[in-house]
Structure formats: structure tokens, C-alpha cells
Amino acid sequence: MLLNQFLLLAGALFCIGVYGVIVRRNGVMVLMSIEMILNAVNINLVAFGAFNGTPIGSVFALFVIAVAAAEVGIGLAIVLLIYRNKKSIDFSEVDTLKG
Amino acid sequence: MIAALFAQISTGDDLYVAQNIFWWFIAILMVIAAIKVVTTDNIVHAALYLVIVLAGVAAQFIFLGAEFAAATQVLVYIGAIVVLLLFGIMLTRGSLGDEELTDNEQRGMGALVGLMLFAVMAFALVDGFEDVVLPEDTRNLVEVQAPIDTTLDDDTFINVTRGSDTAAIGDAIFEKYIVPFEAVSVLLLAALIGAIVIARKE
Structure with a gap:
């Protein structure tokens, strides 16, 4: 198998996730797109770890998975708080800090 | 890269052929599901397509010989994070069903950014790692x-x-x-x- 197969697949997932973050209005859907970006990074880490013959790639992928779990927990708490205050999770309506 | 792939398939043993066929099957499934995640109007369907993407990532870890990361991926992502996202969807149910409101007006610009980003990445990757083969036993x-x-x-x-x-x-x-x-x-x-x-x- 070629190393580039995995890297290009991860790149495609990353770009689709970036598109989702830009385009989606729903807060939960934005979080889903962020999860896809983090997974693309994990594929890259594990692929380079396998390429270099070390387990370090998997180790850092595990760290990223743990941090992603913390991130999605906090993110959903924030989305719930926005929903409770504004009765909507449309991120384009959250512009209180806009000048 | 494609030519190198076919050369590898034609000269390599049968294991490579089967591995590559399954790899491409899973990769195409993953990309289709990922596009559906960011384009579908139904948020619950988006969460279910996300499960396909995450399971595909676990399969990629298996291809790379990282079984422990694959098991953790299934347990933490599919088992915990998707369930958490579904809870978030259910708790904010008031915004379900308004199909026109799932995307903002920046669709064209977002697609442009994504495609250009992928073009730059693909060029850099093909230029930098052209035909580098992974070790047989990873x-x-x-x-x-x-x-x-x-x-x-x-x-x-x-x-x-x-x-x-x-x-x-x-x-x-x-x-x-x-x-x-x-x-x-x-x-x-x-x-x-x-x-x-x-x-x-x-």
C-alpha cells in the first residue's frame, strides 16, 4: 500500500470537514464537521507512525481522541447554553460580540 | 500514483490486490458519507452518516496495523461521542426540520475554500511522497x-x-x-x- 493513499484520503476528509464548519448553521452539525477534521489528523498520525515503524503515531492518535472527547463535551454544553438563552442553535444568530 | 498502484498490484502478491480493493471500497464509502454529513438537511441522518465515516477511519487504522487505535476509535467515537451528539440533537430539537436553515449563504465560498485547500494539499502530497510504499508489515x-x-x-x-x-x-x-x-x-x-x-x- 502506498503512503499517499492514506494521506490523500485524510486530506479529502479534512477539506470536507472545513467546508462543513464554514457552511453549517446548526451548532451540532459544526461539531460533527470538527470531529471529521480531527479524524483526518488521526489517520495522518497513524499512517506516519506505520511508515516509520514506531508506535508513537498510535500514541498521539490516542491523545487526540481523548482531547476530542473533552472538546465535544464542552462544545455540546456551550451549544445547550446557547439554545437555552436564544431558543435556537443557529450560529449565525450568535453575534452579540459583533461590533 | 495511480500508475504506481497498478504496478504494485500487477507485480505484488495476491494479498496486495485484495487489500487494495477493500481499501478503495472503504475509502470511497468514507468520502461519500463525509460529503453526505456536510450536505444532508436532516441532522439525525448527518449523525448516522458520521458513524460510517468514523467506522471507516477505524478500518483505516486496521489497514495500518494499529489495532489498539482502531478499537479505541470504535469505543470512544462510535460508542460515546456519536451518542453524545445524538443527545445534543434531541435536547435542541426545536431547530429540527427547517431544511432551508441548515446551511448559511456561504455555500459557494465554502466549496471554493475546501476545493482549493484540497488542491494545495494534494499537490504537496503527490509532490512530496510520490509512490512511497508503506512497509509490508506495519x-x-x-x-x-x-x-x-x-x-x-x-x-x-x-x-x-x-x-x-x-x-x-x-x-x-x-x-x-x-x-x-x-x-x-x-x-x-x-x-x-x-x-x-x-x-x-x-
């Missing part, structure tokens, strides 16, 4: 000493090679990367308390 095997027979006394050992990289990952986490590991556990605790504090009703 598992990080460690040699350990294990008793061959429990009825023998403990001094009788044989060198065996473990068939997974779990032992190597455990060695790395608990020796070289023990400080980041502890930092991650403190981070998870802080995130837990923070989520409770943020989402609690006053």
Missing part, C-alpha cells in the same frame, strides 16, 4: 519473554513476538509519554467539571 511487534509452559519453573522462557502493537503502545505511554498522559487525564477531569458547570441550570 505492525510494531515487540519481542517479549513469556513462559512457554506454566508447569515448568519460572526460569524457562521463550522469546515470542506479539501479534499486535498494544504492548508497544503501552510501553510508550507509560514510560516516555507519562507526563502528557497525566496531563490528558487532568484535562478530561477539567472538561467534565466545566461541562457540568456550563450546562447546569442556575
